[in-house]
Amino acid sequence: MRWFLLYFILSIPTHLASQVSYYKDIAPIIKKHCQNCHQDGDIGPMALTNYDQVSSYASMIRFVIDTKLMPPFKANYDNVSYANERSISNDERKLIAQWIEGGLVKGISTNPAETETQAYTTNYDHTVCMSESFAHYGIYYDQYQVFPMPTNLMEDKYIDNVYFEPGNKEIVRSANISIAPLGFSTKMDQWDPRYGFFAYGSLGFTSSFPNWFSWMPHTKNIQLKKDEQLFLPAESELLLHIHYGPFGTIEKDSSCIHLTFSDNEGPTLQNVPLIHTALLADSFLIDSGIQKRVSSTFQLPIDVRLRSVTPLAHLLCRSWEVFAVLPDRSSISILSIDDWDFHWREKYVFQDALTLPKGTKIYTTANFDNTSDNPYNPSDPPHTMIAGPHMFDENFACYFEFDQSESSDGYIVKPFVSTEMSINEISFHISNADTFTLILHDLESLDKKELTAKKYPLGMHALRTAELPSKPGRYCISLESSNGVVDSWWFVIF
Numbered sequence: 011m012r013w014f015l016l017y018f019i020l021s022i023p024t025h026l027a028s029q030v031s032y033y034k035d036i037a038p039i040i041k042k043h044c045q046n047c048h049q050d051g052d053i054g055p056m057a058l059t060n061y062d063q064v065s066s067y068a069s070m071i072r073f074v075i076d077t078k079l080m081p082p083f084k085a086n087y088d089n090v091s092y093a094n095e096r097s098i099s100n101d102e103r104k105l106i107a108q109w110i111e112g113g114l115v116k117g118i119s120t121n122p123a124e125t126e127t128q129a130y131t132t133n134y135d136h137t138v139c140m141s142e143s144f145a146h147y148g149i150y151y152d153q154y155q156v157f158p159m160p161t162n163l164m165e166d167k168y169i170d171n172v173y174f175e176p177g178n179k180e181i182v183r184s185a186n187i188s189i190a191p192l193g194f195s196t197k198m199d200q201w202d203p204r205y206g207f208f209a210y211g212s213l214g215f216t217s218s219f220p221n222w223f224s225w226m227p228h229t230k231n232i233q234l235k236k237d238e239q240l241f242l243p244a245e246s247e248l249l250l251h252i253h254y255g256p257f258g259t260i261e262k263d264s265s266c267i268h269l270t271f272s273d274n275e276g277p278t279l280q281n282v283p284l285i286h287t288a289l290l291a292d293s294f295l296i297d298s299g300i301q302k303r304v305s306s307t308f309q310l311p312i313d314v315r316l317r318s319v320t321p322l323a324h325l326l327c328r329s330w331e332v333f334a335v336l337p338d339r340s341s342i343s344i345l346s347i348d349d350w351d352f353h354w355r356e357k358y359v360f361q362d363a364l365t366l367p368k369g370t371k372i373y374t375t376a377n378f379d380n381t382s383d384n385p386y387n388p389s390d391p392p393h394t395m396i397a398g399p400h401m402f403d404e405n406f407a408c409y410f411e412f413d414q415s416e417s418s419d420g421y422i423v424k425p426f427v428s429t430e431m432s433i434n435e436i437s438f439h440i441s442n443a444d445t446f447t448l449i450l451h452d453l454e455s456l457d458k459k460e461l462t463a464k465k466y467p468l469g470m471h472a473l474r475t476a477e478l479p480s481k482p483g484r485y486c487i488s489l490e491s492s493n494g495v496v497d498s499w500w501f502v503i504f
């Protein structure tokens with residue numbers, strides 16, 4: 011009996027201490043993994059910011075966590091670790107199960123701030139806002155508008171971070187920022203009498219830095235890491251391309267872009283579609299009623315540090331596989347998605363940049379299902395699909411974001427990739443009185459060809475497309491002085 015009592019006395023406090031409660035155990039998990047999207051005014055269909063809300067959805071929460079539907083993250087992270095990975099650990103998953111089985115104990119609140127709010131820095135160095143507010147039609151139509159926004163910066167800047175602040179969270183679905191020289195988009199702007207101009211998937215012309223920065227509600231503002239920066243040339247305009255979701259009432263938006271400057275003039279990031287439908291040997295066509303595997307490879311002409319990868323396909327796509335084979339024949343996994351979902355597309359940022367030497371081959375494969383078994387197939391019965399920017403077309407592109415590793419020549423490569431149907435010109439700036447040579451690099455064969463050896467006067471110059479090769483493929487043009495490469499552009503000939 012005495013023995014039994016002792017056991018009883020000892021077991022009570024231990025049992026109480028290990029009891030799973032909302033405030034002690036569950037609130038921190040929900041705050042960390044769920045509230046980024048599940049709070050008022052955000053994309054999650056319900057807020058999960060207090061005991062009543064979380065407990066009333068308890069069994070549904072357990073289901074979505076156990077089936078890995080939530081938190082949503084499509085890439086497998088067994089072989090690669092991503093900085094923006096959203097995953098909940100097995101221990102956290104177990105705690106939620108125990109909390110539900112134990113009767114949803116509330117516990118005692120020790121921290122009054124239950125809601126996770128985004129840690130926005132308020133110390134911006136520079137802010138650029140839309141100069142007018144844009145009124146969306148209000149007739150349940152998606153709208154895509156480009157707003158040219160002069161930076162009013164007279165010197166080149168290195169950017170530590172970009173924060174996109176949607177003016178109206180109800181309608182702003184995604185934003186993509188590209189950079190062009192000031193006034194570059196004036197002609198495009200003129201055809202649309204409204205503020206900015208309509209452009210569906212692409213800008214309608216090639217900017218100097220396409221996809222400089224992108225934002226989606228579920229990716230929020232991805233922070234650049236300590237050693238990462240973006241380049242913003244003097245006298246540029248930011249081309250803010252916003253997708254407004256369908257809405258039944260006229261809604262207005264005036265969004266802003268905040269920038270913080272870096273003192274470090276190191277290598278800058280570039281985000282380039284090295285894999286693209288236009289580069290495939292065969293035309294990109296997916297016949298009705300078939301499943302098709304589409305692959306493409308790319309050989310790196312320089313040493314790079316790969317920072318992120320962004321695959322892009324639409325509704326027929328089911329899976330992605332991207333890996334690299336190094337010159338020493340070893341291979342590295344880059345990305346694997348086995349249940350691609352158009353609505354959860356995102357940029358996968360590596361925890362540690364992948365160092366890939368010159369000559370590395372990158373292999374990319376996506377599987378498309380154009381049968382009626384694909385629940386996301388936009389047509390019933392299925393019909394033949396071609397590449398296009400609209401959601402009900404199909405697409406196959408993969409963006410690779412990198413900077414050059416230190417073993418490269420130490421110059422900054424500025425990207426120039428055209429995903430447009432035509433390229434008019436490449437513009438470049440000469441800032442010292444040297445003789446410059448333009449050299450064309452064929453990125454498939456790594457062959458080089460000198461285009462000009464010319465003494466350009468100081469200032470801006472343009473190279474017309476008529477001077478470029480006509481053979482389809484990926485190219486790079488480097489501008490070289492007697493000191494080495496000073497600038498370069500990547501581009502695609504369709």
Ligand code: HEC
Nearest residue numbers: 043044046047053054055067070071074080081082098228
């Ligand atoms: C990146 C944003 C995001 C995160 C993080 C997230 N959710 Fe969601 N959640 C959504 C969206 C959006 C939906 C709506 C369904 C969809 O689009 O898949 C959803 C749907 C749900 C649903 C189904 C609701 C319904 O009515 O169908 C539950 C339950 C849920 N989330 C729970 C969670 C939990 C629990 C977490 C954290 C472990 C979490 N979510 C993390 C965005 C998110």
